[in-house]
Amino acid sequence: MDDSPIKFELIHIDRYTGARRGRIVTKHGTIETPVFMPVGTNATVKTLTNSLLNDINTEIILANAFHLYLRPGLEVLEHFQGLHNFMNWEKPILTDSGGFQVFSLPNTRLTDEKVIFKSPLDGSQIELTPEKSLDIQKVIGSDIAMVLDVCINSLSGYDAVKDSVQKTFNWALRSKRYHNSNGQALFGIVQGGLFEDLRNLSLSQITSLDFDGYALGGLAVGEKYQDSEKILKAFGNKLPENKPRYIMGIGSPTMMFLSVENGLDMFDCVLPTRMGRHGTALTWKGKLNLKSSEVKFDQKPIDEKCDCYTCKNHSRGYIHHLFKKDEVLGKILLSIHNLRFNISLVEKMREAIENDEFKFFKDEFFSSSTYSLTN
Amino acid sequence: MDDSPIKFELIHIDRYTGARRGRIVTKHGTIETPVFMPVGTNATVKTLTNSLLNDINTEIILANAFHLYLRPGLEVLEHFQGLHNFMNWEKPILTDSGGFQVFSLPNTRLTDEKVIFKSPLDGSQIELTPEKSLDIQKVIGSDIAMVLDVCINSLSGYDAVKDSVQKTFNWALRSKRYHNSNGQALFGIVQGGLFEDLRNLSLSQITSLDFDGYALGGLAVGEKYQDSEKILKAFGNKLPENKPRYIMGIGSPTMMFLSVENGLDMFDCVLPTRMGRHGTALTWKGKLNLKSSEVKFDQKPIDEKCDCYTCKNHSRGYIHHLFKKDEVLGKILLSIHNLRFNISLVEKMREAIENDEFKFFKDEFFSSSTYSLTN
Ligand SMILES: [Zn+2]
Ligand SMILES: [Zn+2]
Numbered sequence: 236m237d238d239s240p241i242k243f244e245l246i247h248i249d250r251y252t253g254a255r256r257g258r259i260v261t262k263h264g265t266i267e268t269p270v271f272m273p274v275g276t277n278a279t280v281k282t283l284t285n286s287l288l289n290d291i292n293t294e295i296i297l298a299n300a301f302h303l304y305l306r307p308g309l310e311v312l313e314h315f316q317g318l319h320n321f322m323n324w325e326k327p328i329l330t331d332s333g334g335f336q337v338f339s340l341p342n343t344r345l346t347d348e349k350v351i352f353k354s355p356l357d358g359s360q361i362e363l364t365p366e367k368s369l370d371i372q373k374v375i376g377s378d379i380a381m382v383l384d385v386c387i388n389s390l391s392g393y394d395a396v397k398d399s400v401q402k403t404f405n406w407a408l409r410s411k412r413y414h415n416s417n418g419q420a421l422f423g424i425v426q427g428g429l430f431e432d433l434r435n436l437s438l439s440q441i442t443s444l445d446f447d448g449y450a451l452g453g454l455a456v457g458e459k460y461q462d463s464e465k466i467l468k469a470f471g472n473k474l475p476e477n478k479p480r481y482i483m484g485i486g487s488p489t490m491m492f493l494s495v496e497n498g499l500d501m502f503d504c505v506l507p508t509r510m511g512r513h514g515t516a517l518t519w520k521g522k523l524n525l526k527s528s529e530v531k532f533d534q535k536p537i538d539e540k541c542d543c544y545t546c547k548n549h550s551r552g553y554i555h556h557l558f559k560k561d562e563v564l565g566k567i568l569l570s571i572h573n574l575r576f577n578i579s580l581v582e583k584m585r586e587a588i589e590n591d592e593f594k595f596f597k598d599e600f601f602s603s604s605t606y607s608l609t610n
Numbered sequence: 611m612d613d614s615p616i617k618f619e620l621i622h623i624d625r626y627t628g629a630r631r632g633r634i635v636t637k638h639g640t641i642e643t644p645v646f647m648p649v650g651t652n653a654t655v656k657t658l659t660n661s662l663l664n665d666i667n668t669e670i671i672l673a674n675a676f677h678l679y680l681r682p683g684l685e686v687l688e689h690f691q692g693l694h695n696f697m698n699w700e701k702p703i704l705t706d707s708g709g710f711q712v713f714s715l716p717n718t719r720l721t722d723e724k725v726i727f728k729s730p731l732d733g734s735q736i737e738l739t740p741e742k743s744l745d746i747q748k749v750i751g752s753d754i755a756m757v758l759d760v761c762i763n764s765l766s767g768y769d770a771v772k773d774s775v776q777k778t779f780n781w782a783l784r785s786k787r788y789h790n791s792n793g794q795a796l797f798g799i800v801q802g803g804l805f806e807d808l809r810n811l812s813l814s815q816i817t818s819l820d821f822d823g824y825a826l827g828g829l830a831v832g833e834k835y836q837d838s839e840k841i842l843k844a845f846g847n848k849l850p851e852n853k854p855r856y857i858m859g860i861g862s863p864t865m866m867f868l869s870v871e872n873g874l875d876m877f878d879c880v881l882p883t884r885m886g887r888h889g890t891a892l893t894w895k896g897k898l899n900l901k902s903s904e905v906k907f908d909q910k911p912i913d914e915k916c917d918c919y920t921c922k923n924h925s926r927g928y929i930h931h932l933f934k935k936d937e938v939l940g941k942i943l944l945s946i947h948n949l950r951f952n953i954s955l956v957e958k959m960r961e962a963i964e965n966d967e968f969k970f971f972k973d974e975f976f977s978s979s980t981y982s983l984t985n
Contacts, residue, residue: 277935278928284942285923307906307931314907315927323923531682532689548660548698552690557654557683562940564654 239447241379241420243479253472253498254584259377259479262418263319263327265580266477267295268500269578269584271486273327273508276302279323281508282567285324286545291543291575292582295326295378297429297503300371303335305356309374315347330377330504331483332368338386345385347402348391365406366413369421381450384409384424389456394426403452404440411444422445422481425470428453431461434470437439448479451499455484460610464493471497488517488580488606492597494582507577511569512560521605523551525569530555543606616754616795618854618922625966628847628873628884629959634854636753637793638694638702640922641669642686642961643854643875645646646861646952648883651677655696656883657942658814659947666950667920670701670753672878675746676708678732684749690748696902704878705752706858707743713761715864716772720760722777733839740781741788744796750792756825757785762773764831778827779815785817795822795901797856800845803828804837809845823854835985839868846872863955863981868970870959882952886944890934891952898926900944919943920951 236338241259249255255444256269273280273288275296280288299317307321315321318328334350334510337343349364367385372380378387387397403426414421423446425481427434451470454463467482467518471494474480479501482494486504494502507517514526518538523530533551545554545568557565587596624630632643641665648655648663650671655663661837663671673693682696693703711723712718718951724739740758747755758775760783780799789796798821802809817824817883826845829838842857846869849855857869863880869877869951882892889901893913898905908926919971920929932940962971976983 277931277937279932279935279937279939281940282938284919284939306935307927311906311927311931315909315925319691321925321928323928393761531686532692544659544661549688550696551697552682552686553653553696555685556652560652560681562652562654563657563941564659564723567657567942568660568939 238329238416239420240416241447241479243448243477247364247589248439249588249593252496252593254495254588254593255480255498255500256585256588257448257479257500261327261420263325263378263490264294266327267585269491269495270294270501270580271491271581272297272501272503274299274503274505275322275324276505277306279317279569282378282563282570283559283574285322285542287449287567287571288574292578293570293574295329296324296561297329297331298375299333300330300334300368301336303375304333304371305354313373315505317374319376327378328375329379330372330375330381330382332381333363333371334368334383335386335483337363345402349406350383350385365410368396369410369414373415373419379420379422380414380449381422382407382424382446384426386426386453386456387428389428389453389458391428393430393433396426396430396433399428400426400433400437400440402474403437403469407441407444411446413419422446422450422479424450424452425474426453426482429458429466431465431469432607436467438470438473442475448481449474449528450481450483452483454482454541455490455504467493467497467499471499475500486577488604489608489610491584492600495588495595496582496597497518507573508570511571511573512566514565516569517573517606519576519600520563525551525554525565526558527555537569537572538576541572541575541579543572545572545575547584611749613795614795615791616822616854617675618823618852620851620966623710624963624968626969628925629870629963629968630855630873630875632854632875636702636795637883638700638730638753639669641702644866644870644958645669645876646837646866646956647672647878648795648949649878649880650676650697650699650869650874651880652681653678653693655672655949656668656887657938657947658943660697662670662942662946663949664920665951666946668949670699670704671699671752672704672706672846672981673752674711675705675743675750676711677748679746680729684746687749687751702753703750704754705747705750705756706745707756707758708738709743709761710858712738719867722780725760730831739891743844744785744789744880748790750910754795754797754823756797757782757788757799757821759827760802761828761831762803764803764828764833766803766804768808769799771805771808774803775801775808775812778812782816782819786821797821797825797854799825799827804833804841806844807838809841813845813848817850821853823856824849825856827858829857830865830879835864840866842868842874846874846935849873851952859876861952863979864983864985866952866959867955870956870963871968871972881950883945886948889940889944891944892895892948894951894975894979900926900929900940901933902930911949912944913951916947916950916954945953972984
């Protein structure tokens with residue numbers, strides 16, 4: 236079956252690590268990988284216009300099926316013929332399945348067939364099945380949809396994780412059968428918590444199904460760095476080589492380096508925008524607290540190496556003032572900068588991979604900054 | 611003395627009304643009049659980047675001396691060599707004197723020499739004099755500074771208003787003596803409340819001093835439309851013809867038409883941005899509530915006649931959704947639109963004046979919209 240709605244081209248693998256340079260072609264445009272995907276939870280990447288997102292070279296955004304299902308709701312999204320049209324975003328969109336949010340709610344119940352939760356809007360009981368998740372994502376019209384998987388606490392015991400792996404596989408089978416691609420790619424998700432044998436089991440189960448891409452799920456949910464590292468090292472490069480590889484919820488420089496080094500291609504995370512809204516900037520030298528009075532008189536840009544609108548136009552001292560006055564513009568300016576930081580980080584990773592210099596680039600990054608290599 | 615730091619050119623007076631088409635040249639650029647000035651209270655026009663302000667053809671912004679004096683404070687503004695530099699705004703800035711805010715505080719005391727108030731930051735006692743206000747505005751480095759006047763309740767009795775007129779004149783004299791222009795224009799303010807004889811007195815007093823422009827103060831502070839109309843009709847065109855004429859705190863279409871018709875050139879108001887942040891759009895047909903479920907499925911732009919980023923890119927239904935989710939982008943998009951509405955309104959007024967069609971344009975505006983002619 237080579238009628239995949241997306242095409243993945245593996246351009247180069249770094250000679251000394253597992254880092255990959257790739258390209259995903261979708262009907263809404265081409266995505267160079269490794270890629271960082273800003274999160275647009277409610278049909279908006281918080282505080283930013285599409286124009287600003289384009290300026291910082293955003294190639295794809297992630298949208299949350301769960302949130303969009305609740306608001307604006309499927310009726311509105313159908314009326315607007317999908318999310319691209321609704322929010323006037325012309326580039327690719329990836330949707331999650333809604334599972335992560337549903338499993339995070341209190342009082343969610345899981346059966347073999349479905350997950351049942353209470354609507355945060357009105358308390359009504361709602362069922363989510365693999366099929367319903369795909370229906371929702373189809374109405375949203377994302378370029379890449381995710382299967383509904385079973386997300387459980389990362390500290391769960393062996394039997395609980397084993398059960399979630401089996402259910403995840405059953406749901407993946409149902410999803411694969413149900414999905415009518417028609418231009419929409421579908422990614423499978425490998426679960427298995429921190430147990431290597433269960434990860435192996437899930438990997439073989441999920442990759443036995445011909446998905447358009449594969450994700451590592453159940454990481455970046457509060458576990459220790461060493462645990463994520465163990466799983467990424469063991470399984471990153473076991474994911475099929477000819478398909479995009481996605482690790483969900485990753486967005487810190489440390490975790491992005493770890494993931495790319497182990498063959499992952501795609502990441503998303505609210506971290507840069509959330510940190511930005513709270514006054515912290517990511518810079519090539521480390522984190523910078525713009526609320527600190529140390530920058531009150533600072534005329535320098537946040538980061539002299541950054542090419543974003545914020546750094547080209549505004550000083551640390553001005554942004555400090557905006558945060559002191561709780562002005563929205565402060566949040567906007569830091570969100571721009573932090574997203575641009577993450578995006579330019581993957582851009583530089585791409586270049587390093589092409590030149591077989593990924594390891595060198597990584598060493599340089601950590602030796603010239605205060606980011607920790609291990610958390 | 612023709613070394614005025616600004617030059618005012620009176621281009622044309624409408625044949626059938628007092629509406630004037632003019633031009634103010636400052637060292638930060640040229641302002642066409644009539645002009646609407648967005649308000650940048652805390653060194654930011656709320657929610658908007660400078661880039662967006664430029665896109666909607668903002669020609670000058672207003673900044674508040676009182677707020678900037680408190681935060682970031684003069685030490686910071688001095689360090690950054692003024693507000694233009696601090697906020698990276700390259701076009702003209704007008705500052706108010708701080709009087710309006712100080713007189714609005716509880717526990718403010720007025721003497722012949724000064725006004726004494728409690729700092730909203732720390733409760734400390736602060737004195738504001740005409741000279742100190744000018745010092746503050748000098749540090750801010752505005753292109754146009756305003757004299758400190760005595761602002762009293764618009765419903766005050768005759769004797770209180772008479773007293774405020776006299777003090778305002780004394781303070782204007784002190785300001786005129788003290789002001790060292792050096793590139794900064796200084797405008798006088800005519801007071802007198804709703805008493806015609808006191809307005810006449812204030813007018814003759816203030817215009818006896820050679821200011822670079824003149825403002826009508828003490829209007830748009832809660833009085834009835836008919837009262838503002840009476841004063842504007844009687845005094846708008848009595849202000850010196852060869853200088854810019856400014857009416858403070860005006861920003862509704864109704865009041866802008868009334869003011870322009872009576873020979874005023876400049877206005878400022880937080881109304882368009884404040885209304886925008888609260889979900890109401892100004893359109894050529896009237897006000898539109900974007901929070902109303904009536905627009906939930908509406909694919910039309912806010913205003914089909916509008917050329918702003920919001921109207922070119924987004925639907926009413928999308929903006930409705932953003933407000934339902936309390937997303938900042940909703941506030942941004944409506945602030946852009948509402949400011950653009952006010953700015954394009956004065957742009958069209960200019961054209962109408964040049965063609966001696968101001969009255970026709972006004973009639974057309976009110977007959978094709980739901981705005982009231984009288985409030
Ligand atoms: Zn930057
Ligand atoms: Zn508009």
